[in-house]
């Protein structure tokens with residue numbers, strides 16, 4: 001099919017992001033699947049597009065995109081950025097393949113839930129942060145040829161990050177500073193120096209499956225970014241390490257927020273030089289009639305396992321004579337009781 005070429009400027013006037021996205025969607029609705037887009041920094045290009053026939057592949061070649069190229073892009077979307085891309089490449093990627101043939105800005109692959117992102121250069125701060133894995137879908141992959149900026153992979157809950165540390169010279173860490181803070185799931189493969197990792201993770205050696213995954217994955221990655229010649233250099237697995245969430249035994253002991261602020265955050269408290277901070281936490285959840293939802297309990301379904309009682313974050317559930325009662329003054333309608341109940345005995349309904 002003929003490629004649809006779009007210049008995102010008209011008579012030297014840049015067209016808006018919204019107009020460009022509408023134009024692309026109109027062409028998709030007419031049946032177009034292949035796009036070449038010369039952008040002027042417009043945002044969200046090729047993200048979250050629905051082809052009428054969901055099995056149709058949508059192909060994009062993009063130059064000079066703005067932020068969030070491929071954000072929330074779905075399965076069967078294939079994006080190649082010629083040159084570098086700005087922040088949020090593949091934000092919340094939902095199944096697309098995204099190739100950046102240069103560097104990527106901050107927060108590349110942030111929140112990615114599925115699909116693959118391939119970066120031929122470096123990425124900025126907070127890249128790979130909050131990646132996750134819903135077992136209903138294939139886990140997300142995020143491949144970087146060189147290094148990431150600081151705070152990379154923080155709060156990672158699932159998925160796979162691969163940082164090849166190519167041409168990183170004297171960098172003290174190919175993952176930047178304070179990487180992996182709050183990481184609870186997933187795996188990161190790293191080649192090159194790493195330091196200043198969060199204490200919630202541990203560094204281990206590769207096993208047979210890891211090497212197999214990298215052998216196959218690196219082949220695909222290097223082909224996508226036109227760097228096949230690096231394959232033998234990057235497959236010396238004694239140069240690689242694996243980062244995973246620390247086992248329970250190795251995790252640091254939990255401490256109170258007040259103690260954390262006093263001894264581990266800024267030593268004097270966040271604004272210690274200006275105001276006194278006693279570590280008190282202000283609770284902002286809406287309860288009572290300000291809630292949007294309220295849980296209802298069905299006695300006939302309940303088996304009395306107490307899961308709801310033990311998991312309610314607000315201690316709102318009380319057991320009285322084998323009946324479970326949610327106290328309006330404490331309940332925020334969060335729905336956790338409904339989610340944990342094995343018998344669907346709680347049902348949270350909108351009350352507005």
Ligand code: SF4
Nearest residue numbers: 312331332334335337
């Ligand atoms: S909705 Fe949330 S706060 Fe309310 S009872 Fe259930 S778990 Fe507790």
Ligand code: SF4
Nearest residue numbers: 302303305306308341
């Ligand atoms: S979790 Fe469900 S079954 Fe268990 S006590 Fe609560 S309502 Fe009953």
